[in-house]
Amino acid sequence: MTISEHLTEFGGLQVRQWNPGDPLGDPATTIHRISVDWDDEQPWVQKFRAFLELPGVGASRGFVVGWWGTEDSEAPAADVVEALVAAHAALPELRVLFLGDVTYEENEISWIQQADLSPLLAAYPHLTHLGVRGGNNLSLGRLSLPELRHLIVQTGGLDVSVVREVMTAELPVLEHLELFLGTEGYGANSSVDDLTPVLDGTLFPKLTYLGLKNSDHQDQIAQVLADAPVLTRLEELDLSLGVLTDEGGQALLGSQAVRGLKKLHLVHHFMSEDMVARLEALPVQVDVSERQEDDDDWRFVALGE
Incomplete structure (x- = not known):
């Protein structure tokens, strides 16, 4: 088995890829995924900051983290976690979170470097759905x-x-x-x-x-x-x-x-x-x-x- 496709639904909501310049989908039905490509000049954290500046982003009910490493297959998730924690006040309605929606073409699951998620879970205490992919360094x-x-x-x-x-x-x-x-x-x-x-x-x-x-x-x-x-x-x-x-x-x-x-x-x-x-x-x-x-x-x- 290989994970060859991204999530299309999680927590009863449709998952839509978001890139800078895209509008927000309907927060009643849609959550967004942010990811980077191997040769992407814009790092994941920078894309996420642009996402947070969109009008209406505070109504987002969920969020999906895709691949975050632009050059390193073993890039740790620590910066992603830190960015999500810092953004908790901007995402007060967030209840659905998936961290690591990564396909094998982007990175093998055994290479994904996770992190200590306890600060993240403390920042979003009202989560109803939580998904994590990748077990290295996971806590x-x-x-x-x-x-x-x-x-x-x-x-x-x-x-x-x-x-x-x-x-x-x-x-x-x-x-x-x-x-x-x-x-x-x-x-x-x-x-x-x-x-x-x-x-x-x-x-x-x-x-x-x-x-x-x-x-x-x-x-x-x-x-x-x-x-x-x-x-x-x-x-x-x-x-x-x-x-x-x-x-x-x-x-x-x-x-x-x-x-x-x-x-x-x-x-x-x-x-x-x-x-x-x-x-x-x-x-x-x-x-x-x-x-x-x-x-x-x-x-x-x-x-x-």
């Missing part, structure tokens, strides 16, 4: 966002420190949690035990969608989730994009709680055709597309590099 700090409903962290390898920050977060109305855990080859170093806080169903009491995906350890995750109390409250479980074999499929098949879901996402997997057929016979909507030929010597997550 969410002590995550406490009382209105956040949707959290997605996309990486080819998520550090255990970030997993633990999420598992100790105060997000009382969170409905959608999606973590791309990644592969050890690109820095993933968490274990199934690090996911324990979310399993009993009390950490995020409003949760209806749980995505623990893109993992080397997808079988083990499936096994612990099969009997986890959180499963009885979910509408959707997403274990896509990882190394899921018949071992994990059997655990899901034997779980009574799985039968209470509305949808089970298992896209990109290494299960047998027989197991696929048995899962498709469950009384829930099951997506078992993108079956990979199983080879014990070469199983891979969908999104690594």
